[in-house]
Amino acid sequence: MAHLIYSLVLYILSPLVFLHLWLRGKKAPDYRKRWAERLAFYHSPIKRNTVVIHCASVGELMAASKLIHKLKEQYDITVTCNTPTGSAEIKKQFGESVQHLYLPLDFSGAITRFLAALKPKAIIILETELWPNLIIKAQQQHIPVCVINARLSEKSLKGYQRILPLSKNIMRSINLLAVHNQQDAERFLQLGIADNNTKVTGSIKFDIDVSDTIEDKITALKPQLANHEFIWIAGSTHPGEYEQVISAHLALLAQKPNALLIIAPRHPEQFNKVADYLRQNNISFSQRSKEAHTGQSVLLADTMGEMLVLFGASQCAFIGGSLIERGGHNPLEAAAFNIPIITGPSYTNFLHVYPQLISSNACICVDSSNALFDNLISLSNDPEKRKMLGENAYQILNANRGALKRTLTLIENEITHDTVTH
DSSP: OHHHHHHHHHHHTHHHHHHHHHHHHHHOGGGGSOHHHHTTOOSSOOOOSOEEEEOOSHHHHHHHHHHHHHHTTTSOEEEEESSHHHHHHHHHHHGGGSEEEEOOOSOHHHHHHHHHHHOOSEEEEETTOOOHHHHHHHHHTTOOEEEEEEOOOHHHHHHHHHTHHHHHHHHHTOSEEEESSHHHHHHHHHTTOOGGGEEEOOOGGGOOOOOHHHHHHHHHHHHHHTTOSOEEEEEEEOTTTHHHHHHHHHHHHHHOTTOEEEEEESSGGGHHHHHHHHHHTTOOEEETTTSOOOSOSEEEOOSSSOHHHHHHTOSEEEESSTTTTTOOOOOHHHHTTTOOEEEOSOOGGGTTTHHHHHHTTSEEEOOSHHHHHHHHHHHHTOHHHHHHHHHHHHHHHHHTTTHHHHHHHHHHHHHHHHHHHO
């Protein structure tokens, strides 16, 4: 009954769903495209019997990239996402080696068409994209559903408990739940997931390898930045935050005129807004997408998929989404390059990472633009402190590796078991 009510409510709200997509299209026009695909109407033939891997957007895709590469050695793969930026990154990373589609909106009819068109071998969902119709209908058709790299905060648990009958229906339909830690497992168990379907694997985000290609790009970029005495990066910044970051950099420039800020907005629709803000404040900057850097005060990273390269060229990293109430972003890519990490106080999206980094003297937490500046000037003057913080961060990254291998084994067992039993 709960599932039926959910489906009816979603249909009633459908005009608002499409209005939301249309309004998002004001900033990112690609949201106004491919609507037929979002309803699982396909104009060209669809490859069947693939393993479907759903990555909501760029963050999930970057976490799953290595997993996808490993799985496509054995299976045909379809990678789905919800956003135009995710779609662009899938095409950039994988080209024609995987089938790419938008995941349909979770309308009952759209999901029925999607499953009928693809006949998936299995569905793998990154983190907690728990769409009820997708998961329940897949289970009804004996398609294994694996939710991997899963996490569940206390706040999210309370939200799911408010709709407990539907949550229990979702949990009963999941074949494999691979979670970050025991606390996450216990929260999911409260929602009704079967104990024998729940495995603690750790986070695959710790399994970062810096490829030769990335190293080559870092080597190519570094000569452009060689004249700067101190280079710091603000990665994945948001509106309301990039202004604070730039203010801290202006204060830093007053004491370190040759310092460089590499600023990488989280979303492409912010690239031009940050550029306009820099112009309005008469700050010299170059744009990564348009020109070689020639000594300006700021390098605007208006490209996608280059965070590892930019972290590798920096001496210190501030991780965005944390000076505003956003919940923070992934600090582990910075940790892979042995550089000190700074975060704001909002990091609830990474509670399996930040407390460990902070308690191990591998990350500094600041609560304002002034505090950010204070720590930047301190780090810029103290190479030994930078080295110590960076090495501590790398040690934590290294100690937590292995989730990818564990997760792959569990997925392969699930697919193999389903093939044998059906």
